[in-house]
Amino acid sequence: MKSMTGFGRGQSDEKGYLITCEIKGVNHRYFDPFIRMPRRYGLLEERIKEAMKQYVTRGRLEVSINIEKTGESQRNIKVDKELAIAYYNYLKELADNLSLSAEIKVIDLFRLPEVSSLQEREEDLEEVWELIKSALDIAMENLLAMRIKEGQNLARDIAMRSQTVLGMVESLETRSPQVTKEYGDKLRKRISEWIPAEEMDEQRLLQEILIFADRSNVTEEIVRLKSHIEHLNELMQSEDAVGRKADFLVQEMFREINTIGSKANDLEMNRLVVETKAEIEKIREQLQNIE
Secondary structure, rough: OOEOOOOEEEEEEEEEEEEEEEEEEEOOOOOEEEOOOHHHHHHHHHHHHHHHHOOOEEEEEEEEEEEEEOOOOOOEEOEEEEHHHHHHHHHHHHHOOOOOOOOOHHHHHHHHHOEEEEEOOOOOOHHHHHHHHHHHHHHHHHHHHOOOOOOHHHHHHHHHHHHHHHHHHHHHHHHHHHHHHHHHHHHHHHHHHHHHHHHOHHHHHHHHHHHHHHHOEEEEHHHHHHHHHHHHHHHHHOOOOOOHHHOOOOOHHHEEEEEEHOOOHHHHHHHHHHHHHHHHHHHHHHHOOOO
């Protein structure tokens, strides 16, 4: 099981590039990458997202990619010959009109605006992508290692809390039939205060007790709660992404314990219901961190 939080860093230093990739993972319901990198490499963003999906299925991933050129850039000089000729013709004509000497050197033309410009060699995006992928893989592996380690800690904590919940459910299971018996004893005692024992309608009394027992019966809810707890423990041992499944199970656990609370007509059961809900809420909070 993996957490959704963590940090990973990777670096690639070859072929005239130093590429550093840093990834921070935080909680999110879906796969939500946010990538910061130089704009001129924006065409590679979708490839980066697809590569990250090989490691994680959900969570917000804040990715920072820094690309630095360490090798000597190959540059070409571009000369606008037509513009240089136009400059030359205009300067020569101007010199003739002003009766000036027209000693025009090539270097003079070369220095005039927009006659010459330096152009860097166009980058090979496929080559850059391979270098980014190398740094990205290292960063994702480091991130994944941290997520797995934290996920194991979360799994242990959730398993411990689920056992606590199971103990409370078993206490509810034990207490439930006692509530019906105590209700019958109280009802019998209350009636005997007003009606002599020989005049008491035993059949009617049993009918009232049975109605109460049926209305307050929580056997089905307890059976389902135990099943949900068992399933949750199984998920905690899974190597797959289980966050959504576990979250759904916890919702079902809340549904069952709320039903028990609505049926319970007993202070002790109500106390156990409140404590159980508090523990299930702690499990739900931990599950928000699980992939």
